Amino acid sequence: MAVSAVMVFPVYWMVATALKERSDILSAVPKFVPWPISLENFTRALDKPGFWTFVRNSLTVTVSSVVLSLIISLFAAIAIARFRFAGRRAVLIILVLVQMVPAAAMVIPVYLMLRSVGGLDFLPGLVLTYMTFVLPFTIWTLRGFVDGVPVELEEAALVDGCGRFQMYVRVLLPLLMPGIVATSIFAFVNAWDDYIFAYVIMKSQDNYTLPVWLVSFKTSESVDYGAMIAASTIFSIPVLVFFLLVQRRLVGGMTSGAVKG
Structure with a gap:
């Protein structure tokens, strides 16, 4: 169970960080639960020129x-x-x-x-x-x-x-x-x-x-x-x-x- 938690946590942290607001990402105090949830990061990523070509x-x-x-x-x-x-x-x-x-x-x-x-x-x-x-x-x-x-x-x-x-x-x-x-x-x-x-x-x-x-x-x-x-x-x-x-x-x-x- 402990090994599974260690393996899964980086994936969870990646997804949770992607759903955070910009101020929460760079905050000195870690925020383990992304709230309020923001899709702004995904919007900026998908709007990057050439995404669908890549x-x-x-x-x-x-x-x-x-x-x-x-x-x-x-x-x-x-x-x-x-x-x-x-x-x-x-x-x-x-x-x-x-x-x-x-x-x-x-x-x-x-x-x-x-x-x-x-x-x-x-x-x-x-x-x-x-x-x-x-x-x-x-x-x-x-x-x-x-x-x-x-x-x-x-x-x-x-x-x-x-x-x-x-x-x-x-x-x-x-x-x-x-x-x-x-x-x-x-x-x-x-x-x-x-x-x-x-x-x-x-x-x-x-x-x-x-x-x-x-x-x-x-x-x-x-x-x-x-x-x-x-x-x-x-x-x-x-x-x-x-x-x-x-x-x-x-x-x-x-x-x-x-x-x-």
Whole structure:
């Protein structure tokens, strides 16, 4: 209970601060309950120029990164787990080593690579960048789930008349749903929260994403704390909604697709 309170309190404080009046936000005496409730901070945040453009860019980049990384990692995980080929062990080692490299250390190499192929200030270039950091984790995670599915289930489906593609869709895919959900959450958060690559790769404001938009509330003259915190609250909503939509599959997918015997 105490751990839950510690984890939830920062979120509550963010939302409560977003609902406070400006004088209460900067008050030396903390006010734990926002009263009277004010929506002025949300109004200033939503009225910021380019907000809906940044929302569109963030959704485009995030959804594309999640979908593409899941498709590629699913096929790669099945290949690594089910087939024996030369260099398989080396691929597994590379997947682990790549995850140890800090993302910040890759900013300059990624920038130079995208510049050489004309991918700067281009949303697909940002999608490719996010996939570079997500794929090693998603492939490794899904490989563990594929290994956990008995091969006998696949063989039984083939014997019962399923084609190989039908077997993957009707038997293997439902059993892999917990892993797919876990990796999709990681991919979503990784793409949605990133600031440094979006700021470095994108040059024009029309291609900025929401994390870059959050920084715009800080200027050389002052910081609009109320609008910034309200914007942070708005920024957190899609992640919460996405998790609520997929969290049921974490448990439900563990039994779907199993055969009766």
